[in-house]
Amino acid sequence: MYCLQSQRNGLTGHLESISAWLSKTDNAWLQPDGKGKWGWEELPYWLKGYANIGYMLHDDSMITEAKWWIENVLHNQRSNGDFGPMQLKNGKRDVWNNMPMLWVLQSYYEYSNDARVLQFMTNYFKWELSVPDEDFLEDYWENSRGGDNLYSVYWLYNHTGESWLLQLAEKLHRNTANWRQKDNLPNWHNVNIAESFREPAQYYLLSRDKTDLDATYNDFKLVRNLYGQVPGGMFGADENARKGYDDPRQGVETCGMVEQMTSDQMLLASTGDPFWADNCEDVAFNTFPAAFMPDYRSLRYLTAPNMINSDGKNHSPGIANEGPFLMMNPFSNRCCQHNHSAGWVYYAENSWMATPDNGLAAQLYTAGSVTAKVGDGAQVQLVTDTHYPFDEIIHITVKTAKAVSFPLYLRIPSWSEFHNDADVLVNGKKVPVVPRAAAYVKLNGIWHNGDQIELRLPMRVQLREWPRNKNSVSVQYGPLTFSLKIKEQYVQKDSRAYVQGDSKWQESADTKAWPAYEIYPASPWNYGLLADRSKLNSLFTVKKKAWPKDNDPFTINTVPIEIEASGKQIPSWTIDQYGLCSVLPQSPVQVEGPFVKLTLVPMGAARVRISAFPQVR
Ligand SMILES: [Zn+2]
Numbered sequence: 001m002y003c004l005q006s007q008r009n010g011l012t013g014h015l016e017s018i019s020a021w022l023s024k025t026d027n028a029w030l031q032p033d034g035k036g037k038w039g040w041e042e043l044p045y046w047l048k049g050y051a052n053i054g055y056m057l058h059d060d061s062m063i064t065e066a067k068w069w070i071e072n073v074l075h076n077q078r079s080n081g082d083f084g085p086m087q088l089k090n091g092k093r094d095v096w097n098n099m100p101m102l103w104v105l106q107s108y109y110e111y112s113n114d115a116r117v118l119q120f121m122t123n124y125f126k127w128e129l130s131v132p133d134e135d136f137l138e139d140y141w142e143n144s145r146g147g148d149n150l151y152s153v154y155w156l157y158n159h160t161g162e163s164w165l166l167q168l169a170e171k172l173h174r175n176t177a178n179w180r181q182k183d184n185l186p187n188w189h190n191v192n193i194a195e196s197f198r199e200p201a202q203y204y205l206l207s208r209d210k211t212d213l214d215a216t217y218n219d220f221k222l223v224r225n226l227y228g229q230v231p232g233g234m235f236g237a238d239e240n241a242r243k244g245y246d247d248p249r250q251g252v253e254t255c256g257m258v259e260q261m262t263s264d265q266m267l268l269a270s271t272g273d274p275f276w277a278d279n280c281e282d283v284a285f286n287t288f289p290a291a292f293m294p295d296y297r298s299l300r301y302l303t304a305p306n307m308i309n310s311d312g313k314n315h316s317p318g319i320a321n322e323g324p325f326l327m328m329n330p331f332s333n334r335c336c337q338h339n340h341s342a343g344w345v346y347y348a349e350n351s352w353m354a355t356p357d358n359g360l361a362a363q364l365y366t367a368g369s370v371t372a373k374v375g376d377g378a379q380v381q382l383v384t385d386t387h388y389p390f391d392e393i394i395h396i397t398v399k400t401a402k403a404v405s406f407p408l409y410l411r412i413p414s415w416s417e418f419h420n421d422a423d424v425l426v427n428g429k430k431v432p433v434v435p436r437a438a439a440y441v442k443l444n445g446i447w448h449n450g451d452q453i454e455l456r457l458p459m460r461v462q463l464r465e466w467p468r469n470k471n472s473v474s475v476q477y478g479p480l481t482f483s484l485k486i487k488e489q490y491v492q493k494d495s496r497a498y499v500q501g502d503s504k505w506q507e508s509a510d511t512k513a514w515p516a517y518e519i520y521p522a523s524p525w526n527y528g529l530l531a532d533r534s535k536l537n538s539l540f541t542v543k544k545k546a547w548p549k550d551n552d553p554f555t556i557n558t559v560p561i562e563i564e565a566s567g568k569q570i571p572s573w574t575i576d577q578y579g580l581c582s583v584l585p586q587s588p589v590q591v592e593g594p595f596v597k598l599t600l601v602p603m604g605a606a607r608v609r610i611s612a613f614p615q616v617r
Contacts, residue, residue, distance in 0.1 A: 007344065010297045021040070023038055029073065043101075044097065049339075056349070092139070102152040144189070149172050154169065190252050193235075194256045201217075223241070226246060230474075232282065236304065238320035247306070253302060257283055272361075274438050299328060301332045302321065309608060310518060319578075327516055355409060358406060361409035362396065365386055375405050392459050393457075405447070410453075412440065422455070459477050464481075482602060488520075526610075528589050529565055530567055553602070554604045562600065563600040567595065567616060568595055571591075572585065587616075
């Protein structure tokens with residue numbers, strides 16, 4: 001919840017006052033004919049997170065602001081059913097930017113039950129069904145991302161049950177890029193991959209052809225095998241994944257992280273496979289938080305597992321992008337600047353899910369509460385209290401007006417397989433089940449008001465080895481990966497001087513209130529680790545510290561857990577001609593001299609970081 005509050009106080013909560021893309025004058029999103037300026041993905045990217053944070057925090061002013069935009073979108077639907085900015089590509093209507101706006105409307109409906117949304121989407125989908133195939137989803141982005149549109153069509157079908165919507169679903173699949181190829185993808189753009197690899201599994205819900213479902217798993221594995229031999233749950237694809245650029249110094253775009261987490265949540269919901277929750281945690285805890293300054297007032301376009309500076313220089317071709325893509329800037333970059341808003345709020349929304357047997361599943365552990373109808377229709381509230389992943393215990397309290405019977409599922413993360421000693425207690429008594437990793441514990445029972453459920457997930461240090469990335473190693477503690485604690489030196493910069501691409505300020509914006517930052521390492525970073533699997537207990541010491549007063553565990557000076565380790569500096573591992581840490585040396589590395597004590601911090605808190613270490617002897 002602290003992340004949502006930080007976002008409200010940060011860029012997400014104030015973006016309207018500084019980004020011209022959210023301008024209320026001459027904005028194509030506000031015109032019935034869809035003509036005008038600023039008519040692209042930025043408004044819905046921002047609104048899908050901003051509005052939902054408002055709903056979740058019960059923030060009237062955010063809800064009112066979001067509603068203003070939503071009312072305009074609803075009001076400006078054209079008579080043929082089409083809506084939004086009139087984007088034409090080669091004379092054909094490009095519908096990409098409408099896809100995230102449909103998600104905004106779905107969330108708004110789930111919050112408000114405003115029936116106009118169902119009629120609006122019905123009208124729009126009838127129009128989409130009327131567009132000839134040869135004019136439909138022809139441009140690059142919409143063609144890659146048809147799965148986003150498919151998601152909305154299923155959503156409406158689940159509300160109205162009108163069978164013609166399934167014809168549109170078939171049409172969307174038919175005209176979307178082919179994400180079902182063996183050993184290849186339609187394109188290698190990082191965000192497209194994270195967003196679109198799920199399309200075959202989405203279509204599987206209609207086709208029931210197992211090869212569709214398998215295609216999504218295969219895409220995931222293909223990308224991880226080639227570019228994801230790194231900690232943090234993502235893959236090195238700066239802009240586009242490039243052959244030969246698979247070292248942990250390659251980054252991923254912040255939009256890519258948000259879309260990966262969103263895809264994981266959708267796949268978790270449709271397959272029930274906790275594999276997707278594991279990946280979602282990995283990205284959310286280890287990669288996503290480091291993309292932002294701790295106050296969520298600026299962010300960077302690219303974040304990598306091994307990243308020893310975060311400056312405003314050009315690092316191409318070491319990374320794919322030319323320009324200041326590593327610095328923290330409120331204007332980094334036009335897409336991520338708006339699209340980052342949904343990352344944490346979607347995570348929270350997907351923390352609980354309904355199950356087919358009228359129960360509830362705890363999917364992503366986070367403090368908060370869910371109110372739901374269960375069993376024969378009784379309403380219950382479940383309140384979760386935890387600092388997971390910085391805490392091994394998750395407490396859930398049942399609140400109900402009367403005794404109620406329903407199954408309750410608790411997800412056991414895959415990382416617990418290493419020691420297999422997870423436990424579940426109900427009202428202080430151990431439940432006689434053996435929790436299995438990467439599966440669910442099912443608690444059948446009659447629940448009473450005040451019942452207490454306690455899930456214990458003991459964490460221990462484990463190593464992950466990356467034989468295909470020079471035999472490097474990363475340190476795990478539960479779902480957290482740990483990075484070298486590097487002293488961070490922050491240098492404030494004029495963000496306007498580093499505006500990237502088509503990012504645009506509102507003319508009235510106070511640029512001094514929204515500075516950019518470079519971050520440099522103020523202590524050595526080129527250490528290798530002594531990593532002997534048989535001596536984990538003696539080589540690594542876990543130090544638990546007080547929970548941070550400001551509730552932010554993702555800042556190096558206030559992290560609640562540190563790990564002491566041993567290593568040696570590797571003098572030959574230096575900064576290369578592109579200003580990046582050079583590619584990992586092959587492990588093991590022989591280095592003279594004694595071992596020194598190293599401090600490791602959670603990877604999500606390290607904004608300059610080494611997370612995949614060479615092994616030293
Ligand atoms: Zn982006």
